[in-house]
Each structure stands twice: as structure tokens, then as C-alpha cells.
Amino acid sequence: MFYAQILLNGLVLGGLYACIAVGFSLVWGVLNIINILHGSFVVLGSYIAYFAYVHMGIHPFVSVVIAGALLFGLGYLVQAGLINRVVGAPVLTTLVLTFGLDLMLNNSMLLAFSADYRTVQLANPLGTTVISGLVLPLDRLVAMLLACTLTGLLYLLLKRSGIGRAIVAVRMDREAAALMGVNVKHIYAVTFGIGALMAGTAGSLLSLIFPISPLNSSEFLGLAFIVCVLGGLGSISGAIVGGLALGVIQSFGALLIGPQHGLTIAFVLLVILLIFKPTGIMGRRGYE
Amino acid sequence: MIRILPIVVAIAAVAALPMFGSNYVLRLGTMFAMYAVLAQSWNIIGGYAGYPSFATAAFFGLGAYAGAILQGAGVPMPLAWGAACLVAAVFAAVMGLAILHLKGHYFAIASLVLAEVLLEITTSWTSLTGGGMGLNLPVIRMSVDAQARLFFWSMLTLAVLALIMSWLVARGRVGFALQCIRQNEDASSMVGINTTLYKTIAFVLSGLLVGGAGAMYASWVFYIEPPDVYSVMTSIKPIVMVMLGGAGTVLGPVVGAAAFLVMEEVVWRNFLSIHAAVLGIIIVGLIFFLPNGLFGLLRKRKARVLLQLQRRGESA
Numbered sequence: 001m002f003y004a005q006i007l008l009n010g011l012v013l014g015g016l017y018a019c020i021a022v023g024f025s026l027v028w029g030v031l032n033i034i035n036i037l038h039g040s041f042v043v044l045g046s047y048i049a050y051f052a053y054v055h056m057g058i059h060p061f062v063s064v065v066i067a068g069a070l071l072f073g074l075g076y077l078v079q080a081g082l083i084n085r086v087v088g089a090p091v092l093t094t095l096v097l098t099f100g101l102d103l104m105l106n107n108s109m110l111l112a113f114s115a116d117y118r119t120v121q122l123a124n125p126l127g128t129t130v131i132s133g134l135v136l137p138l139d140r141l142v143a144m145l146l147a148c149t150l151t152g153l154l155y156l157l158l159k160r161s162g163i164g165r166a167i168v169a170v171r172m173d174r175e176a177a178a179l180m181g182v183n184v185k186h187i188y189a190v191t192f193g194i195g196a197l198m199a200g201t202a203g204s205l206l207s208l209i210f211p212i213s214p215l216n217s218s219e220f221l222g223l224a225f226i227v228c229v230l231g232g233l234g235s236i237s238g239a240i241v242g243g244l245a246l247g248v249i250q251s252f253g254a255l256l257i258g259p260q261h262g263l264t265i266a267f268v269l270l271v272i273l274l275i276f277k278p279t280g281i282m283g284r285r286g287y288e
Numbered sequence: 289m290i291r292i293l294p295i296v297v298a299i300a301a302v303a304a305l306p307m308f309g310s311n312y313v314l315r316l317g318t319m320f321a322m323y324a325v326l327a328q329s330w331n332i333i334g335g336y337a338g339y340p341s342f343a344t345a346a347f348f349g350l351g352a353y354a355g356a357i358l359q360g361a362g363v364p365m366p367l368a369w370g371a372a373c374l375v376a377a378v379f380a381a382v383m384g385l386a387i388l389h390l391k392g393h394y395f396a397i398a399s400l401v402l403a404e405v406l407l408e409i410t411t412s413w414t415s416l417t418g419g420g421m422g423l424n425l426p427v428i429r430m431s432v433d434a435q436a437r438l439f440f441w442s443m444l445t446l447a448v449l450a451l452i453m454s455w456l457v458a459r460g461r462v463g464f465a466l467q468c469i470r471q472n473e474d475a476s477s478m479v480g481i482n483t484t485l486y487k488t489i490a491f492v493l494s495g496l497l498v499g500g501a502g503a504m505y506a507s508w509v510f511y512i513e514p515p516d517v518y519s520v521m522t523s524i525k526p527i528v529m530v531m532l533g534g535a536g537t538v539l540g541p542v543v544g545a546a547a548f549l550v551m552e553e554v555v556w557r558n559f560l561s562i563h564a565a566v567l568g569i570i571i572v573g574l575i576f577f578l579p580n581g582l583f584g585l586l587r588k589r590k591a592r593v594l595l596q597l598q599r600r601g602e603s604a
Contacts, residue, residue: 034393086575091392092340096531097575099524103568111561218520222404225397264408267401274398275386 001133006251008134012144014247016206019147020220021227022154022239023198029233030171030191031087036098037078039221040105041071041196045203046212047113053120053207060120060207061146067204068197075196080189087188102217109214117211143205148240150201154194155236167191226270295451295539303444306437314436318508320549321443325501326522327529327541328450333494334527335535336463337487338470340392342400342523343383347376347498348505349406349518355503356423356512357416365428369442369503376499377492384491388484391473400523407518422513425506439508446504450497451542457493458538466490467536528571534583543582 024038045067052063078101086093126138158164169177170187178184203220210216223246231242246266253265305317326344333341351372358368387398410417417423428435457463465486468476477483506512525548526541533544555566578585 028393032393034396082572086579089579090338091396092334092527092531093575093579095340095396096524096527096571100568100571100575103564103571107562107565107568110564225400229394229397264405267405267408271387271398271401271405274390274394 005134006255007248008136010248010251011244012137012140012247013251014244015144015148016202016209016243017223017227017246018240018243019151019198019202019205021224021231021243022151022236023195023202024224025228025231025233025236025239026154026167026198027192027195028228029235030167031079031083031094031188032091033083033087033094033098033192034091035192035195036095036102036221037105038195038199038224039217039219040102040109040214041075041199042203042206042220043109043212043214043217044074044105045071045200046207046210047109047203048200049204049207050118050120050212053122059122060204061142064146064150064201064204067200071200072193072197076189076193078196079192080185083192084185084188106214106217113214115213115215117213119211120207122208139208143208147202147205150198151236151240154198157194158236163187163190226266230266230270230273299444299448303441306440311433311436314440316549316553318436318440318443320546321440321447322501322505323525323529323545323549324447324542325443325450325497326526327533327545328447328454329494329496329498330526331454331530331535331537331541332457332466333490335530335537335541336457336466336470337490339388339487339490340396340399340527341491341494342396342520342527343380343402343491343495344498344526345518345520345522346399346403346406347380347495348502348522349403349410349514350379351376351499351502352506352512352517353410353417353423353502354499356425356506359425359507360423365507369500369507372503373496373500376495376502379499380492380495381488384488385484388487388491400520403518403520403523407514410514410518417514420514422511422516423506425510425512427510428507439504443501443504443508446497446500447542451538453493453497454538454541457490462486462489470536528574530581532574532578532581534581537581537583540581540583547582 020038020042023041024035027033027035027038048067048070049060049063052058052066053060058066082101083094083097086097122139126142128135128137130136156164158168166177166182166187167190169180169182170184170191174184177187227239227242227246229242230245231238231240249266249269257265302317302320306314309317326348329347330341330344333339354375355368355372358371359365363371383402387395387402390398411420413419414421430438457466465476465481465483468479468481469483469486473483502517506517529544529548530541531544532547533542534540551570552567555563555570559566
């Protein structure tokens with residue numbers, strides 16, 4: 001029973017990790033860009049949820065929509081205005097560019113919101129419930145289910161809608177997609193926007209669980225990295241598997257050698273995995 | 289010979305800095321030499337071989353701790369610095385064999401993770417490293433001025449060594465092999481270049497002197513702690529410097545290090561609370577307006593001047 005509880009905690013955490021990583025994975029897979037801004041996008045989403053709750057009383061579960069819409073706009077503009085100019089450049093160029101943009105965004109947030117840790121204190125928290133010996137933290141559980149729903153919606157969008165199919169086409173072969181009449185620059189901007197949208201929604205859900213501060217952005221970025229590489233790049237299922245795996249590894253690792261080392265174990269496992277299977281658990285070849 | 293002369297004069301001019309400058313100028317000079325070591329070392333793996341390495345912080349921190357622990361155990365300072373170079377090189381060789389078969393983003397992340405793991409290990413191994421409390425180094429019995437000069441000249445020696453190393457690599461077999469690998473790794477291995485060997489050599493060379501620089505830094509500042517020496521910025525700054533100067537050239541990284549130091553100093557002085565944002569703006573501007581670095585600009589202008597001279601010659 002005890003182990004089942006640890007497993008459950010890991011899965012709840014892992015669902016949220018998956019939501020953080022899925023946008024990052026999409027941008028990486030389609031644009032071949034490591035988006036260093038991703039962590040700051042997550043934090044920005046958390047702040048939107050925080051201020052929406054404190055000033056307007058909008059519950060974070062609802063302000064997911066606001067955070068998602070605002071960040072989609074921001075992401076679209078950043079890609080269309082800046083990154084599209086160097087999108088074909090080597091890995092290092094785009095990486096350093098997003099790093100520079102992240103310095104700007106993170107410093108602005110630090111000035112605007114200060115480095116103080118803030119938390120969303122709900123007036124009516126859902127509390128916990130016990131089902132056959134398992135303690136279920138309801139707020140977290142709902143956040144995780146919402147995160148999974150959003151990830152599922154993204155999956156459907158990519159599979160069924162016209163724009164989704166265009167994104168997949170650009171990922172497979174940029175030149176061929178352009179020849180078929182796909183506006184590649186627009187698709188890049190939409191993809192980056194969706195990446196930012198997922199980061200914003202994840203951030204707004206996480207505002208219920210983690211303290212909010214611009215200083216956290218590098219931690220979220222690190223998480224997105226690990227999840228993507230763990231699960232394998234270029235597929236949504238990879239991000240989900242990677243997220244859940246990381247959540248479970250972290251909670252059992254914390255149990256075995258102490259909570260402060262949970263993430264270290266994940267890092268070490270990641271390096272070992274990379275040595276033996278460079279494409280990740282679910283990865284396909286061709287995305288290195 | 290004529291091409292080397294200006295470089296020798298420039299080094300001599302920098303080395304003569306203690307005669308004119310205050311200790312503040314010497315501190316800047318030492319920082320410049322340290323940045324030059326980091327940038328030139330990164331240039332070997334990142335510039336020549338084209339592998340986006342983020343392992344500089346790992347080598348730097350490892351060297352700093354190796355030097356500090358040895359000095360604490362009573363080893364003389366220069367020997368501790370040499371040993372730190374070796375520790376970093378051996379670490380680079382072992383890790384290189386493990387992660388150099390990864391490419392592109394995957395290599396970038398694996399090399400980034402090295403510093404994270406070392407940071408965690410250093411923080412939790414309190415009995416050896418002092419953990420999160422950090423480590424104090426033995427005090428040197430010397431006047432403040434003499435110390436400033438000692439560290440300046442030591443760091444400058446290391447930078448000159450890095451320059452010689454970079455020049456030898458660019459001239460020799462290794463540089464040729466690395467440039468082949470950057471252009472097309474599969475084709476290089478097809479024509480008989482032992483890519484694993486040369487990539488590992490490049491990774492080791494990119495770690496060797498950085499370990500020494502870390503140890504000198506530790507002796508210089510007397511106190512080190514894990515987040516300081518394993519900072520991600522230590523991995524990222526050299527990349528920006530090399531891109532600023534011109535990747536894959538011998539002198540580019542040195543010029544980039546100097547330019548970066550000047551920018552950093554100006555930004556720190558004038559915009560303390562928004563220095564990160566200003567640095568970000570500079571980096572973004574760099575990518576858009578100077579994609580080939582200052583050296584690329586110079587080369588372009590040189591080509592243009594040559595073309596004009598040629599035309600003038602033709603019309604005359």
C-alpha cells in the first residue's frame with residue numbers, strides 16, 4: 001500500500017511534467033530549436049494564474065485558458081519576428097538566441113514581480129480524500145487530469161486538424177511541405193506559439209503546487225529537457241511516457257536516498273540511458 | 289614570422305600591464321586571461337569540431353575543487369594547478385568516450401548534465417569538499433600587490449599556452465580531422481579518419497587548461513562554493529565569446545574574450561539591476577548583426593579592400 005501511494009504521487013507529478021515537456025518537445029521536433037525560453041514561459045503562465053486569482057478571483061483551473069491564449073500570442077510574435085530570421089542556422093545559433101531572449105524575459109519578470117516566492121492560496125481548496133487506503137490530493141489530481149486532457153487535445157489537433165497535419169508535414173520534410181503550398185514560416189510561428197501555450201497552461205496549473213518565482217525557470221527548463229530525452233523526441237507519446245517515468249523515478253529515488261537527490265538520480269539515469277539508447281524510450285531514429 | 293610578430297608584441301604589452309595599471313586593471317587583466325583560456329579551449333571542441341559542448345563549467349569546477357583540495361592537503365600551488373589540469377583531462381577522456389557518440393542537441397544536453405551531476409556530488413560529499421558551505425584555501429604569505437601580479441602572470445601564461453595549443457591544433461593533423469568531422473562526420477569516418485579518437489582528443493584538449501584555470505581561480509579568490517564554480521554561465525559565456533570573435537579561428541576567441549569582458553564590465557557598472565537583460569539584448573544583436581563574429585567582419589572587409597585594389601590595378 002505504501003509503495004502504491006509513492007507510485008501514485010509519482011504519477012500525479014509525472015502528468016504535470018509531461019504537460020511542461022510536451023510543448024518543448026514539439027518545438028524541438030518541428031523547428032529543431034532547443035527553446036531556452038520554455039522555463040520562463042512556464043513561470044509567466046504561473047504569474048498570470050496568480051494575478052488572475054488574487055485580483056479577479058479567477059480560479060487557476062479557469063485561467064488556464066487566459067494564460068494559454070496570452071502565451072500563444074507571445075510565442076507567435078517571438079517566432080515570427082525574431083527566430084524565423086535564423087531558423088535554418090546551426091543548433092548553436094538558435095540556442096544562443098533563445099538564451100539571450102530568456103535573459104531578457106527573465107530579467108523583466110524579476111524587475112516586475114521581484115524574486116519573492118508567491119503561492120496561490122485557494123479560498124476553498126478541494127482537500128484530500130481517501131480511497132481504499134490511498135490518499136488522493138484532489139487539487140493536484142484535477143490539475144494533473146487537466147494537464148493530461150490538454151496534452152490529449154494537442155495530440156488530436158496534430159492528428160486531425162488541417163494545421164496539425166501541416167505541422168507534421170513540415171516536421172517530416174520542410175522543402176516538400178513548402179512545395180505542397182504550406183506556408184512554412186507561418187507554421188513555424190504557430191508551432192512555437194503552441195509550445196508557449198502548453199508552457200503557459202502547465203505554469204498556470206503548477207501555480208497550485210509549486211511556489212512561483214522567476215528563479216524557478218531554469219528548473220522547469222531542466223525538467224523539460226530530461227523528460228524529452230528520456231521519452232524520446234518528436235512524439236507526444238514520448239513526452240507523456242518520459243514525464244510519467246521521471247515523476248515515478250523521482251518519487252522512488254527520493255524515498256531511497258532522500259528527497260534532495262531525487263532530481264540527481266533522474267539526471268544520472270538520463271546520462272546512462274543516453275549512452276545505451278540515444279533516442280530515448282519511445283524515440284525514433286532521425287531526430288538526433 | 290611577420291604574422292606572429294604583432295601577436296608577440298600584443299602579449300608583451302598585456303604582460304607589462306602591472307607596470308602601469310592599478311590593482312583594478314590587474315584584476316580585469318586576470319579575468320581577460322581566464323576568459324581567453326575558456327574561450328580558446330571551447331573553440332577546439334565547439335569551433336573546430338562543431339560539437340556544441342556545455343561541459344566547460346564541469347571542467348572548471350572540477351579543476352577548482354581538485355586544486356583547492358590538493359592545496360588544502362599541503363601540495364604546493366603550481367603542482368596543484370598542474371594536477372587540476374590532469375584531473376580535468378582524465379575526466380574529459382572518460383566522459384568523452386561515453387557521450388561523444390551523441391550528436392547535436394543530445395550531445396549539448398549530455399555535456400550540460402555533466403556539470404549538474406558534479407555539482408550535486410560536490411554538494412553532498414561534505415567530508416571532502418565542505419559541501420554547500422564551500423571550501424577555504426590556504427592563505428598565501430605575500431603582499432596584496434605581489435599576489436595580484438602573481439595571479440595575473442600565471443593566468444596570462446595559461447592563456448598563452450592555450451593560444452599555442454589552439455595554433456598547433458589548427459595547423460596539425462588534429463585540426464584537419466576536426467574540420468572534416470564538422471563538415472561531415474560519416475564521410476570523414478568513411479575516408480579513414482578515426483573520428484572517435486579525434487573527437488576524444490578535442491574534448492580532452494577542451495578540458496585540460498580549463499581545469500588549470502579553475503584551480504588558479506580558486507587560489508586567486510581563496511574561497512569556492514559549488515554553485516559558483518559549476519555555474520551554467522561558465523559554460524555559456526565562452527560560447528558567446530567565441531561567437532563574438534569568430535568560431536574556428538585561432539585569434540577569434542581571444543578577441544571575443546576581450547570584447548566580452550569590456551561589454552560585461554560596462555554593463556555591470558551602468559545597469560546593475562537589468563544587467564542580465566542588457567546582456568541578453570547584446571547576445572540577440574550579435575546573432576542578427578554579427579553572425580560570423582568580429583573576425584568574419586574583418587575578413588569580409590579585407591576581401592572588399594583587396595577587390596577594390598584589384599579593380600584599381602585593372603583600370604590603371
